[in-house]
Amino acid sequence: MAAGSAGWFVSPSRGRRTLEGMYRDLVEYMAEDPAARYKLIVGSDSQLRQELVFVTAVVCHRLGKGARYYYQRVRHRRMASLRQRIFYETSLSLEVAGDLSRLFAERGWRTVAAFQTRNVPHLGHEFVQKMAALQTDGLLIHPVLGEKKAGDFRDEVILAAYRALVDGYHRPDRTVLATMAYTMRYAGPKEAIHHAIVRKNFGASHFCVGRDHAGVGAFYDPLAAQREFARYPDLGVTPVPIGEVHLCLRCGGVVAADTCPHGGDEVRPFSGTRLRRLLTEGGAELEELVRPEVAAVVRSFSRPFVAGAR
Numbered sequence: 001m002a003a004g005s006a007g008w009f010v011s012p013s014r015g016r017r018t019l020e021g022m023y024r025d026l027v028e029y030m031a032e033d034p035a036a037r038y039k040l041i042v043g044s045d046s047q048l049r050q051e052l053v054f055v056t057a058v059v060c061h062r063l064g065k066g067a068r069y070y071y072q073r074v075r076h077r078r079m080a081s082l083r084q085r086i087f088y089e090t091s092l093s094l095e096v097a098g099d100l101s102r103l104f105a106e107r108g109w110r111t112v113a114a115f116q117t118r119n120v121p122h123l124g125h126e127f128v129q130k131m132a133a134l135q136t137d138g139l140l141i142h143p144v145l146g147e148k149k150a151g152d153f154r155d156e157v158i159l160a161a162y163r164a165l166v167d168g169y170h171r172p173d174r175t176v177l178a179t180m181a182y183t184m185r186y187a188g189p190k191e192a193i194h195h196a197i198v199r200k201n202f203g204a205s206h207f208c209v210g211r212d213h214a215g216v217g218a219f220y221d222p223l224a225a226q227r228e229f230a231r232y233p234d235l236g237v238t239p240v241p242i243g244e245v246h247l248c249l250r251c252g253g254v255v256a257a258d259t260c261p262h263g264g265d266e267v268r269p270f271s272g273t274r275l276r277r278l279l280t281e282g283g284a285e286l287e288e289l290v291r292p293e294v295a296a297v298v299r300s301f302s303r304p305f306v307a308g309a310r
Helices: 019-032 082-105 123-133 155-169 189-201 224-231 272-281 292-299
Strands: 009-011 015-017 038-048 052-062 067-076 112-117 138-145 175-177 206-209 238-241 245-248 253-256 267-269
Touching: 009 019, 015 019, 019 052, 019 067, 112 123, 112 189, 123 138, 123 206, 123 245, 123 253, 138 155, 155 175, 155 292, 189 206, 189 224, 206 224, 224 238, 272 292
Parallel strands: 112 138, 112 206, 138 175, 206 238
Antiparallel strands: 009 015, 009 067, 038 052, 052 067, 245 253, 245 267
């Protein structure tokens, strides 16, 4: 097999690039508009004419605002069957995707904890993220952006709030904030497994599994998703179960509920309903539950929540 362009990726607008050069281009492209939503797509196809040519494309799609793409041609001897060609197309796509993942890993991280969220961050989230980061080399904060149910925070609110948190309260050398275009299914334990597999494909070795992960209302047992991981010991990603946390006025901060002996008026739970009310209406307790920068960002939006039927 011989690469028709000696390993180069070709961009119609940027010219020829090495893999590392393409990676730098993509990072610069996304940095131009960090608040936008992006999809990174890698795919391969083949053409059989006088010779068999495989084309692998890398597309960075800035949703609603254009894209940047690169392609690489690889010439190959003729193959006996369509199945062989399809398998080889898949292997080329996986090889390029793996190379891009390797470049991200060059930060020196051997283990990465992924934290999924569809909400703006409160102090409980921050506490859990930092506890997970203590178990790994790095932390991937990975908000889900896409269709959600009525009453959830809108995508732009979630992203702006997390940028405020990460910029002010997370170590930049150990934290990556990235987004994932995904429609929540609220399928509970099975969806939690799916979320972990997806984060594994993003390079995570650990995945934070919250109480009532991907649940809705009181439909699922709060710990069902965490128990589900015991059924898949060969998943290839380590679950990090998240217990209940709360703000304890007597302990003087956010603590794991299992380690705190206090209760009653000394404890402030992180209730989503209560938090939404405080963010909308304000109140003295808001500063106990949310970083002031996060609260300011959320309250700067006139319509922070998804309206109407899902």
